[in-house]
Structure formats: structure tokens, C-alpha cells
Amino acid sequence: MPTPPLDLAPITRHLRAMAGSRILITAVHHIPVFQVLQNGPKSLADLAQHLGLKERPAMVFFPALCALEMLAFNPEGNLTLTPLGRYLTQTQQPNLVGYTGLEKNDPGVLALTELLMNDGPKDTTNGVTYVKDDDAPSPMDDPEAARFLTLALAGRAEYLARVVAEKLPQRNGHLLDVAAGTGFYTYEWLLSNPKATATVFDRPEVLKVAKELLDIFRKSGRNGAAEVRQRVSFMPGDMLTDELPAADLILAASLFHDWPTKTCIYLTQKFARALKPGGELWVHDAFLHDSLDGPLAATDYSVMLFTGTKGRIYSRQEHREWFSQAGLISTAENFPTLMDYNLISARKPEYRIF
Numbered sequence: 001m002p003t004p005p006l007d008l009a010p011i012t013r014h015l016r017a018m019a020g021s022r023i024l025i026t027a028v029h030h031i032p033v034f035q036v037l038q039n040g041p042k043s044l045a046d047l048a049q050h051l052g053l054k055e056r057p058a059m060v061f062f063p064a065l066c067a068l069e070m071l072a073f074n075p076e077g078n079l080t081l082t083p084l085g086r087y088l089t090q091t092q093q094p095n096l097v098g099y100t101g102l103e104k105n106d107p108g109v110l111a112l113t114e115l116l117m118n119d120g121p122k123d124t125t126n127g128v129t130y131v132k133d134d135d136a137p138s139p140m141d142d143p144e145a146a147r148f149l150t151l152a153l154a155g156r157a158e159y160l161a162r163v164v165a166e167k168l169p170q171r172n173g174h175l176l177d178v179a180a181g182t183g184f185y186t187y188e189w190l191l192s193n194p195k196a197t198a199t200v201f202d203r204p205e206v207l208k209v210a211k212e213l214l215d216i217f218r219k220s221g222r223n224g225a226a227e228v229r230q231r232v233s234f235m236p237g238d239m240l241t242d243e244l245p246a247a248d249l250i251l252a253a254s255l256f257h258d259w260p261t262k263t264c265i266y267l268t269q270k271f272a273r274a275l276k277p278g279g280e281l282w283v284h285d286a287f288l289h290d291s292l293d294g295p296l297a298a299t300d301y302s303v304m305l306f307t308g309t310k311g312r313i314y315s316r317q318e319h320r321e322w323f324s325q326a327g328l329i330s331t332a333e334n335f336p337t338l339m340d341y342n343l344i345s346a347r348k349p350e351y352r353i354f
């Protein structure tokens with residue numbers, strides 16, 4: 001029996017743990033959530049309004065504080081202080097307000113506070129990492145930045161690709177790997193599905209890197225790797241504005257988490273249109289609990305994405321709402337892969353139901 005691959009989650013969890021520390025210090029010293037909740041529980045929306053937080057930062061900040069065990073949802077669904085969280089208020093004596101205050105001027109904490117209060121950076125004229133839209137020139141269209149950002153994801157994608165390929169449907173037909181980056185998920189899936197074909201869709205500068213990586217993959221000496229190239233098309237384009245090719249399977253890997261909710265809804269509808277009847281949309285990502293109170297690996301990751309992209313981590317329920325609004329039928333299944341990522345899917349009905 002082959003040995004299961006080592007899960008590299010401890011590395012990604014430690015990498016992202018600084019996000020949780022900063023959220024904690026921000027909450028005690030800059031966005032006074034503990035002070036407000038001393039006076040009693042509040043709904044997430046009321047608390048966000050009270051603190052001046054818009055929807056996206058609120059959906060990052062409060063789940064992170066729950067995962068850190070400082071806040072919790074009470075049986076009425078309102079946010080409340082936990083016994084630990086009370087030690088971050090002045091009414092509890094003694095408390096750790098002063099002690100955590102030693103770090104309150106850490107530059108990372110101050111920068112995160114500003115981003116939370118402003119729902120992202122004030123100046124976005126230089127574009128946003130991993131995002132190409134009409135708001136600003138994209139780093140994904142700058143040769144040097146696109147290469148750097150794409151290669152930064154290469155090790156992660158290459159390591160995850162075998163497990164993802166194993167858990168995706170094994171079938172013939174056409175896979176559209178949208179916003180594919182390196183394309184590793186596609187190359188690996190084609191290797192285990194020798195009659196299937198695929199489109200790797202991304203920005204032109206990203207695809208230059210993807211083609212180089214396919215060249216290396218193809219020369220790996222693995223059985224069947226040499227002929228994968230003949231079954232892949234590279235399609236440069238803009239997934240927001242260009243027509244997408246028809247597909248039996250669409251893979252959206254680490255895609256939705258770069259975008260705000262309204263773009264996720266728009267993209268899901270676009271993907272649903274590109275699917276052939278009976279086709280399936282597969283999402284590979286980390287997910288918040290539907291109860292929005294963790295897990296810590298996902299809330300830390302969400303803070304990192306919030307600071308660097310236009311998105312955040314969403315729950316499976318949020319994804320499934322987008323799926324059903326787009327006429328797709330969600331499955332209840334969840335397939336963990338590695339590094340706190342999971343696969344979920346939805347199917348386009350064979351026949352349109354009027």
C-alpha cells in the first residue's frame with residue numbers, strides 16, 4: 001500500500017499564525033470589541049456597525065476572534081465574550097490588557113488595523129496580488145510580478161496536485177482549470193485520466209510560466225507524462241469578461257478566496273453557464289465552519305487573504321448558496337486534501353427545470 005503523503009499543514013499553520021496574533025492585539029487595543037461586548041452580547045451585524053467595520057472585514061475579524069477562543073456565538077446566535085475574552089477587559093481584575101499592550105504598536109498590527117477599518121488598502125493604484133479586474137493594472141499582467149507570484153504558488157500546487165487529482169472524478173471529457181496558475185492540478189489529473197482533455201485558463205503572463213512547468217512535468221519520466229502536453233490547451237483570457245470554453249468539469253482552486261462576495265456570485269453563474277448539462281464545478285479551498293467560528297487554520301488564512309487580495313475565506317454554506325443561485329445542485333460531500341484544503345462540488349442538472 002502506498003504511504004499517504006506527509007501533510008504539510010504544520011508549515012502553513014505556523015506561516016499564517018502571525019495573522020491570529022495581530023487580530024488579537026488589534027482587537028484589544030485598536031478596534032475595541034472587548035470593551036463593547038462587556039456591556040452584553042450583540043449580533044455580528046450590530047457589532048460590525050458599532051465598530052465601523054464593513055461586511056468583509058467583519059467576516060474576517062469576528063470568526064478569527066472566535067477561533068482564538070476570545071469570542072463565541074451564544075445560543076441566540078449573538079457574539080459574546082468567552083471566559084478567556086473577559087481577561088482582555090478592564091472590568092476583570094487583574095487582566096492582560098496592559099501586557100498585550102506591549103505589542104500594540106507593532107507595525108503589522110497597525111497596518112492590519114488600518115486595512116480592517118478601511119476594508120483593504122487605501123491606495124490600490126498598483127493593483128492587487130492574484131487579481132485581474134478593471135479597477136487597476138494587474139500584477140498578473142506584469143511579466144516579472146506574474147512570474148514571481150505564480151512561482152510562489154508552484155510548490156504548494158505541485159504537492160497538493162496528486163491528492164486533488166485522486167479525489168476529483170475519474171472520467172473522460174474536458175476539464176476547465178480556471179485561474180489555473182501553474183496548471184499542476186490539470187497535468188496531474190490528465191495523467192490519471194488518459195482519455196481526458198483540459199483547458200488551462202489564466203492571464204497570458206501566468207501561462208508562460210505554466211507552459212514551462214508543463215515542460216518539466218512532461219520530462220519527469222513518470223508513466224504517461226510525456227503525452228499530457230497533447231491533451232492540454234492554454235487559453236489566455238479574463239475570466240470576468242471573456243467567454244469560457246464548455247467543460248464537463250470546472251476546477252476553481254484557490255480562486256473564490258481572492259474575490260469579494262458579489263464577484264464570487266457572478267463567477268459561479270459564469271461557470272455554471274460554461275458547464276455542459278450534468279457537468280460539475282469543483283472548488284478546492286480552505287473553508288470557514290458554517291457557524292463562522294473557526295477553524296483557526298482557516299481564520300488565520302482568511303486574515304492573510306484579506307490583507308493581500310480582494311477576498312477572504314468563505315464557508316461551505318456561502319459557496320453552496322452561490323451554487324444554488326446559479327442553478328447548480330450541491331453535494332453534501334467534503335473531501336479533505338492536505339494543508340487544511342478541501343474539495344466540495346456541485347452539479348449542473350441534465351435538464352433545465354422550468
Ligand SMILES: C[S@@+](CC[C@H](N)C(=O)[O-])C[C@H]1O[C@@H](n2cnc3c(N)ncnc32)[C@H](O)[C@@H]1O
Binds near residue numbers: 133
Ligand atoms: C491564487 S491564484 C490560484 C492559482 C491556482 N488555481 C492554484 O490553486 O495554484 C489565482 C489565479 O487567478 C488568476 N486570475 C486573477 N484574475 C483573473 C482573471 N480576471 N482572469 C483569469 N485569471 C485570473 C491569477 O492570475 C492567478 O493565477
